[in-house]
Amino acid sequence: MGPCLYNPDHLFKLVFVGCSPVHHQLESHSQPIQRLSSLVFLSEKEYKVYSERQHKSRERDHRTIGYQQKLFMTHKLCAGSPIFLPRGTRLFLNLKKILRREYALYDYEEVITPLVYEKELWQNSGHWELYKKNMFLMEKESTGLKPMNCPAHCLIYQSEPRSYRELPLRFADFGPLHRNEDSGTLTGLCRVIKFHQDDAHIFCRQDQIYCEIQTCMAMMEKLYKLLGFSYYTVLSTRPEKSIGTDEEWKNSEQQLKMYLDTRGSPYEVRSGDGAFYGPKIDILVEDANGKRHQTATIQLDFQLPSRFSLHYTDVAYKKIRPVIIHRAVLGSFERMIALLIEHWEGKFPLWLSPTQILIIPIKHDSEKQLEYATKLSRRLKLLEFHVETDFSKDAFVKKIARSRTLYNYILTVGDREVLQETVSVRPRSDSKVLVKKIDLFIEHLQKERAIE
Structure with a gap:
């Protein structure tokens, strides 16, 4: 300037x-x-x-709301590794639940892989040469915490003979990852050292690439519409430090570009911003300050199948190299939660909310009301709703005032509700108090929570 x-x-x-x-x-x-x-x-x-x-x-700001709503905390003894509190953990698990629903629709198989590997794995994958500075190494650099799951998924693929009839194979992994970031770059949940991804790797044939990319993008568009996000699409090409031949990179970049051109939506090209093993399509979402964060990614990889000697047999029993598509839809759960907190300003829709229902007995010293509130809480929890109960001795009006914007619904129970087996319902979205039969209210909750 x-x-x-x-x-x-x-x-x-x-x-x-x-x-x-x-x-x-x-x-x-x-x-x-x-x-x-x-x-x-x-x-x-x-x-x-x-x-x-x-x-x-x-x-x-997700850090302010996260503190106010007791979603997560940070500590100097584990800098860059946020601690999710009970409410934040519910939010985390809600995201995982909607992803598992999509995995069932798209035939993903979930796997659990180790956290620590011998350096031989990373040497074989190329990470030791090109990504070592971003890894946490242990025992005189003989082992290291995993920064990504792709080499482990290659070991799974490699564990038994594969036929062309099995492909595509889709392995999904929610395990924690660790990447060594400079302390000055760490910010709340947006950039951390320990994080979780909705990480997946698709092992497919060459003729299946286009269809798999299309399916990954369809899943992403569906979930981002549900979450209320608009997004930006970026094509990232070969970086200066990379592995593989010019021909392999040219082929990979052409396939991704062909898909984006056919799709017809605008996209940006970032030269040299791809992964060291292949080009990628990145999805970026804006936070409350207008800063863009990369979330979803689809990466095409011809390198790891070669380095791990992966193959399948075709119809003529000839050994053929598969292609790997690295894929994340939400990306880092930590970063996505930060963006969701800011996007919804902490007022989450019922299906996502970690604070769905609060039950308040009108009289804190009434045994009948306390017993009724406890039974109602237990019933709702068995239906997998997130329920909290305020048994404190604070004034009833004070309890309502401090909780009004935090919960989707506040249920108050007094002697009348106990007698009639009803609840007085205060929705966050409406100032009216509605008296409902419990069964009818539960039916309403289940319809609102459904996201089909």
């Missing part, structure tokens, strides 16, 4: 938005640097617009 020249006819407002040391270093021996950031506005109006946007983004 060029110099800012003073013009007395305009009002300039200089705002300092940050002054702090940058913790990460370009080289291990470098000194931390001080960075001073400033913004200049041509008018008071522009400054106010910017200021209002910043205020709103701070209110929606």
Whole structure:
């Protein structure tokens, strides 16, 4: 950006938005640097617009909402590895549940793979040469925590003979991954050291590539529509450091480009931004500040099948190399949860919400009301609803006020509700209080929770 020249006819407002040391270093021996950031506005109006946007983004910041709603916490003893609290864990499991539903529709087989491997695995895959600095190594660099699942899935494929009739094989893995990030780059849930992916690898024939890419994108579009996200599509091509021949890379890039061109939607090309083993289609989503984060990805890989000597037998019993499609729909669960918190401002739809229902007895010292509330809570939990009960001695009005925006529904029970086997329902979306029979209310909940 060029110099800012003073013009007395305009009002300039200089705002300092940050002054702090940058913790990460370009080289291990470098000194931390001080960075001073400033913004200049041509008018008071522009400054106010910017200021209002910043205020709103701070209110929606996933770190603020996550703390207020007790979704997750961080600690200096495990920097970069967030701790999901009970409510945050429910949110995590809700996402996993909708993915498992899609896996059943698209014939994915879920697997569980080890966390630690001998370095021979990473040497074989190429990660030791090109990704070692991002790995956590142990025992004098003889073993390391896995930063991705693809080599392990290659071992599964390799474990028995494969026929062309079996393909495509789709292995899905929710296991934790660890990547060594510079401390200065860690931000809330968006960039962490330990994370979980809806990671999957599709082993297929050459003639199945286009159909599999199409299916992966269809799954992504369906889920992002459900989550309420708009997104940007990027084609990332061969980086400077890579493995494989020019012909293999050209073929891979052409296949992805052909799909995107046929699809007809706009996309951006980022030269040199692909994985070291292959080009990829990336999906980017904006956070509350307008910053874009990569979430879904589809990567085409001709390299790992060769490096692990993978093959299948065709109809003539000839050995043929399969192709691997690396695929994530939500990407990092941690990052996706951060984006969802900001997108919904912590007010999640019922099917996703970790705080669906709160039950409040009107009198905290009434044994009948407490017993009724407990039985109702147990019944709803058996139907897999997320239910909390407020048995505190605080004033009833105070309980309602502090919980109104957090829960999808607040159920209050008094002597009348106990006698009539009803509940007084306060929906978050409506100020009206509705008295309903329990069976009818449960029927309503089940319909609202359904996402088909």
